[in-house]
Amino acid sequence: MDLDPDMTPEERLEALRDHFEDIVRVNEQLTDQLNSARDRREDLTDEVDQLERENETLKTSSLYIATAEELTDDGVVVKQHGNNQEVLTEVSPSIRDSLEAGDRVAINDSFSVKEILDPETDARAQAMQVDGSPDVSYDDIGGLEAQIREVREAVEEPLVNAQQFRDVGIEPPSGVLLHGPPGTGKTMLAKAVANETDATFIKMAGSELVRKFIGEGARLVRDLFELASERQPAIIFIDEIDAIAAKRTESKTSGDAEVQRTMMQLLSEMDGFDDRGEIRIIAATNRFDMLDRAILRPGRFDRLIEVPNPDVAGRERILDIHTEDMNLSEDVDLRAMARQTDGLSGAELASMATEAGMFAIRDERTTVEQRDFRDALEKIDQGGETGSQPVAFA
């Protein structure tokens, strides 16, 4: 800033003050501009986030599963799984080139074919849980000595000593049905036998077949047996078999018909099972009373093994197993706890042990005391922690 040399000191001071005020004003304007630029940047960032989210949703929005039934000059006939609705739809040339009748496809809301599914993405992979070597051994199971013996005889022996059965000239039991209240170790038994025989463990939940894979049940059952024969020796474990093999009801809704088809497929797989090789089938239910007796005929699930809630010795053994790695105080008396836990399942005892550990942690202790077990039992008694319910048996 140039100042006139003739100015008086007062005038200079005045001029400097004016200049200073100008600078302050400019500074304020620039600050305002900066702030509004920042606000704008924030708005834009929000907008970008929002668009990215929308983009993600668009990319991941649900598609329905269907089968391409027929390729015609006018388009492709697809049949949606579940409701079996058939529609004629158009397909983009790139998809059309590689599409064949019978392919499983994903279709959107307007039925247009979005992609051809390869075998890995189909329901088979989702519906079945495959475990090459489950990590449960017989020693991990408490209080089921008799059941372990029976399972070994009916499932393990025929796998390990197949020749002996042939020599003697008898057929081993086809399928074994484990029945008993929830959380008593049925899944553990099936896993342990797979582990012991180095068999692949393939689990399918009956309830999921019916709820999640509507329209696909029968095909999935076929796939289940196919997969087992690819991966033999294998143990097929069908949990909650009552969901697909319940007694026939009077109602003739399409849901029932679908469940019936799934069960018929299961029966026919089991009936044609003799020469399938090293595959054994174990099913489990906690609704034995509901089962359709057709599945219990000879050649099907003809070996029934009841897996009840543990008795006092079983409960003590289960508590031993589940507290093995816990830091227990001297005063802990598992035998006493076993006496006080009549009616509890293995799963409930396991969660009682964990709960006792949680009480110790809440108290900032590293040692679990008897009172923690008492508190845990009280909590389980009150809340039904494991969600199990009393079940009536036939």
Ligand SMILES: Nc1ncnc2c1ncn2[C@@H]1O[C@H](COP(=O)(O)OP(=O)(O)OP(=O)(O)O)[C@@H](O)[C@H]1O
């Ligand atoms: N007999 C047992 N010995 C040791 N632990 C057990 C026993 N029974 C149950 N458990 C514990 O409970 C958990 C659940 O058991 P599991 O899944 O085998 O029960 P389940 O009978 O198959 O139950 P569901 O009928 O509800 O499927 C196991 O992972 C284990 O921690």
